[in-house]
Amino acid sequence: MVAMERRVNYENDLNLKATELRLGLPGSDEPERQSTPSIRNNKRTSSEISEELRSKSSSGVKQAGNDDHQDDAPPTKAQVVGWPPIRSYRKNYLQNKKNEAEGAGMYVKVSVDGAPYLRKIDLKIYRSYPELLKALENMFKLTIGAYIERKGYNGSDYAPTYEDKDGDWMLVGDIPWEMFISSCKRLRIIQGSEARGLGYV
């Protein structure tokens, strides 16, 4: 519902803009440089992982999706890097408070290597890792395998990873569930050799 309203508002704005006489930079209204994880996220970058992310994830990562659980931004607009000019610390701080205040679930993006678009899930509706993993398996029609403590995931080509508050990519399942849902910012299911390299051979 909310997403729909936002879309309507945006369309109104768009009309105004269309009739406006201006001499702006050509394409300046279009989505700017995408904000990628490799541009500093307040912590040391995991540039290799972000490298993977960019090449493997869909090119439409920040663009319009048909997903119902949209970001707050209207479909064809992407976030411009460094705009508005607020220091990341302050931006993140207030964003977190806003999310907490809204209390409307804990939606995180989920990407799967090779899938054309991302999904979003609400972490709050699951109560344990097995529940979450089962939901992911159903959503993407794949098998993740069994988690062996201290070893990793066994029996499949896929392994679930997540990005934590520090910007680091971690294997799902190592920390207690409660701690996980408060520090997980997004999920990524990796495939192939990287998945096998993550602990269990």
Next chain:
Amino acid sequence: MRPNWAEQMSEDDEKQQSPPSDLEFTSNKARNCNATGSGSGHPEFQPPYPDQVLENVLENVLHFVTSRRDRNAASLVCKSWYRVEALTRSELFIGNCYAVSPRRATARFIRVRALHLKGKPRFADFNLMPHDWGAHFGPWVLAMARAYPWLEKVYLKRMTVTDDDLVTLAESFSGFKELVLVCCDGFGTSGLAVFVSKCRQLRVIDLIESEVTDDETDWISYFPEGESHLESLIFDCVECPINFEALERLVARSPSLKKLRLNRYVSIGQLYHLMIRAPQVTHLGTGSFSPLEVAGQGDQEPDYRTAFAACRSLVCLSGFREIIPNYLPAIYPVCANLTSLNFSYANINTEQLKPIIRNCHKLQVFWVLDSICDEGLQAVAATCKELRELRVFPIDANEDSDSPVSEVGLQAISEGCRKLQSILYFCQRMTNAAVIAMSKNCPDLVVFRLCIMKRHRPDAVTGAPMDDGFGAIVMNCKKLTRLAVSGLLTDKAFDYIGKYGKLIRTLSVAFAGDSDMGLKYVLKGCPQLQKLEIRDSPFGDAALLSGLHHYYNMRFLWMSSCKLTRRGCQEIAHATRRLVVEVIRSADEEEMGDSVGTLYMYRSLEGPRIDAPKSVTIL
């Protein structure tokens, strides 16, 4: 390349820049003048005595000269004065750490007690620079360890400081007293721990808006036992839990403590205990301003109000990081004395603000979130007649959100706060009329930074560009030295700036202008321009080249996502060796032919630096 050391190493932020000039005088001239007057000694060889007297006198006199600008001027008189000035300068300010090398600086100034060093340009704060770009403190601390055993103070802004650097700092200077790190990164709690344990004379440790890695070291426990000399302990930006018992003991044994700013891991209950131990504080950062757990019905809560009332010297209040507005009335007793109040992390609404602000008659500095709405700003305008600086931050830093503040709030402030000198205002909608009103009502404005968050947004009422508003600001605010523009702007706005902004030293431009003319107006018209930062505006090589005459007078030029090409930047680089021309590629950018993503250009005595990462090409 003719060195102009005085210019390079002794920049002055606030005052006017002296134009570059070379040393023409020789010391012989001075000597001859004195020799004729002395009447003693052989006429053949130069008698040292009058020189010695002169230099002694000069040394004594120059001790009283503290302003950077005055010292710069003094050093240009003649070689003798240059030498004596270099001997007596105790505070060294370097506005761009790459403008001069540590070796050169320590060779010239040999008795420095305080260093003030700045690194990255401001746009680095907004993720527009690669993480590993540079501005390393390491080379500086090593050079100073050799050259300045009596170093007492270090102030760094936007530098990368490692744990090792902190250790070096602590181990190299036995009398070290003050460390201030603003917008710095690269170190963690373990480096801090070593630092505080070894600096026995430490008076000030201020960590402001810096990124501190949580190495899970309990750094607060590392302060040496026994009475401490601490006057200022600021760590509100440190995002990790703190050992409260150790903190309380530290505060209890720091009788000189005047400034204490806690991080959000300190609860209001803990704040209470600290306040009753340190009622002499003048600057207090209140931490989370909420309890650790929800207080039960029967729980005895401390009398926070009394604790605040006991702080009779409190003039500056900040923090409120996780505020529960119920507790806000506790600060009533200090409101009347407050000169500075920072609510910029406190999500409070108009009704919660009003009872507080109503009492803040002496307030000069006010930082707040736009959650207070236009009506909240009206309340501020009604009471805070002494207001000098206002910053309104957005709670939702999104282009498409609704902003609860608008031209209405700005107009109200302009009418109520006539002494305003500095304003930073984030909003989604604005009108020329309100900006023009401010230009007329607040003639003392020195800093005007308006950020209309939606890009290219015109006047919300008339639909016109915001040219006239900013035009009025530069025309009417005769003391203006810093300007940041936004909204829909044509070249006309820049024409105004070039014509009237004669004192402007810092200009920030984003998503503005139509053509090269915009930038040309500014480069031609603003002789005092020091720092020019531009992003996403249609200025190209021709405009860039038009400013060649001026760039050596500036600290830096930043242009990102404009219309520059490699060829154009190359031309600048070839035209003069006194400028370092850096082309920075952002990580996701391929080599897009000839076009340049980011240009960062600055004057330097040293030529290209050797510590640039792969994403930086120095032309």
